[in-house]
Amino acid sequence: VPMSWEKALDTLADKMMELRKNNEPEILMYMRGRYSPTSTDLLYGTLPKIFGTPNYYSHSAICAEAEKMGPGYTQGFFGYRDYDLAKTKCLVVWGCDPLSSNRQVPNAIAKFSDILDRGTVIAVDPRMSASVAKANEWLPIKPGEDGALAAGIAHVLLTEGLWSKEFVGSFKDGKNLFKTGATVDETAFAEKQTHGIVKFWNIELKDRTP
Numbered sequence: 001v002p003m004s005w006e007k008a009l010d011t012l013a014d015k016m017m018e019l020r021k022n023n024e025p026e027i028l029m030y031m032r033g034r035y036s037p038t039s040t041d042l043l044y045g046t047l048p049k050i051f052g053t054p055n056y057y058s059h060s061a062i063c064a065e066a067e068k069m070g071p072g073y074t075q076g077f078f079g080y081r082d083y084d085l086a087k088t089k090c091l092v093v094w095g096c097d098p099l100s101s102n103r104q105v106p107n108a109i110a111k112f113s114d115i116l117d118r119g120t121v122i123a124v125d126p127r128m129s130a131s132v133a134k135a136n137e138w139l140p141i142k143p144g145e146d147g148a149l150a151a152g153i154a155h156v157l158l159t160e161g162l163w164s165k166e167f168v169g170s171f172k173d174g175k176n177l178f179k180t181g182a183t184v185d186e187t188a189f190a191e192k193q194t195h196g197i198v199k200f201w202n203i204e205l206k207d208r209t210p
Helices: 005-021 037-044 047-051 064-075 105-118 130-134 146-159 197-205
Strands: 090-094 120-124 137-139 169-171 189-191
Touching: 037 047, 105 120, 105 130, 120 130, 146 197, 189 197
Parallel strands: 090 120, 120 137
Antiparallel strands: 169 189
């Protein structure tokens, strides 16, 4: 409904005060885009705290800081990085489209055809993206089922003994005890660079067949 800025602000203020009077300030959620002094210091930094809601998010939650989390928790490098596309032989594009939306779009475009010449591109995405259109294989999963696919892949890697034993480690007696539905004794596995793989198997992966 078209309305003036003054009317819009009054409507917003009335709705916010209604939440406060009902003792439900947490129902208010504030989301903002990229940085500016107004959005960062006032609206993002002060307003939610004064109002009493913990639900305020910046674009970093699905952008910059989220990107840093991957290498931060897997490689100990919390910062921006790019991929070694010049040597990649198997590229799995999962839930993203590096040909259209990444920090290194020109680099991905320049390297993509070379990867197709020497290897394979597999795209996991519900939609037909630019990367999907170029890929050798497309897994058009249903939205929200990425976790199910990942768990199924992990289950197969473990039950068929396909994990990197040089990096992950292996069972002390050399016998693969990862069997569908079976709990594994954590002390039977000598882990190297990972942490808690047997615990995660017991809690989550043992029943996650494809």
